Amino acid sequence: MTDSPPTPASKTALADRPADLGPEAPALLAIGQAARELGVSVRSLRYYEEMGLLTPTGRTTGGNRLYAPDDLARVRRIRELQHLLGFNLDEVRAILEHDDHLTRVRHDWADAHDDDRARLLDEAREADVNLRAQVEVKIRSLVMFRDEINARIARNDLLREGLHG
Amino acid sequence: MTDSPPTPASKTALADRPADLGPEAPALLAIGQAARELGVSVRSLRYYEEMGLLTPTGRTTGGNRLYAPDDLARVRRIRELQHLLGFNLDEVRAILEHDDHLTRVRHDWADAHDDDRARLLDEAREADVNLRAQVEVKIRSLVMFRDEINARIARNDLLREGLHG
DNA sequence: TTGCTCCTCACGTCACGTGAGGTGGC
């Protein structure tokens, strides 16, 4: 998109945010920069692409991947679903595809009929409620686990009170 | 332990809780029963053993593994550390070895000096506080994630109110 | 004897890690 530049001065546009395009020009990052910013490995970014979860917004003429802010947000979402919730990449892809479907339809929201809109909203709501339920199960497990640890600490402190050192 | 039985009547003791040993006789489970009770795969139990995380209390003369209640509790702890907190099995083993160290020392608590006891308690407390910190980071991430989902649901509901269907 | 469960190899898989060997712009 922001690739194939009419300004032949920069073919790669690696980290350049050209002033002549105005302040709203998107900052495209090379894979190493993106990985550092996200705290993930370069290999992971390439693997997500290989698995069809993420296509970087652009490529340089040399073939280097270029990541837009939206791409970074997508990676953060992938990581949340993977590591916070324990989904595998097939499940993550399914959720992302559902998200993508929603944004596509939201795009021609103005042209849609009210019943189509209602169906869309209900569908999105159900997915969110499902996801929330899974998150809450995880939270409850973790809170129980923390409470057990706190109980152990309290028992420890009681024993410790009995000693003078 | 409860293997090598003086009663030659049952060599395998697979699921027998013999009434002649009293009600406090431990119920030893075969690997399949243990796996079902725990909700894990048989392969996982064997793998934990292979990795030195868990040694089943007994074996039948035929070589079948026998799991005591303590073994099941250990597996539950392994799973918590693995999937709730995201530790790999090397890290889980380290934590378990620390736990084991504590229980061993607690065993000759009566023979120990007060300064040894104090050191032990302080050590255990520090490990627990560390673990609790990691749990709380996870909880905070999940609560933030849940709040985002709730915000999305609320936005959805607002839009939905505007429609009549 | 027939099921059922158990055993030990041992290869497959998922989500990457880690070089191997080569290219491209300051």
Add this chain to the structure above:
DNA sequence: TTGCTCCTCACGTCACGTGAGGTGGC
């Protein structure tokens, strides 16, 4: 030219999954 980062294979690894082939007690 020298670093640095990027590229594409491609093999290694961790935590198992999944048969393959065989044993053992109702």
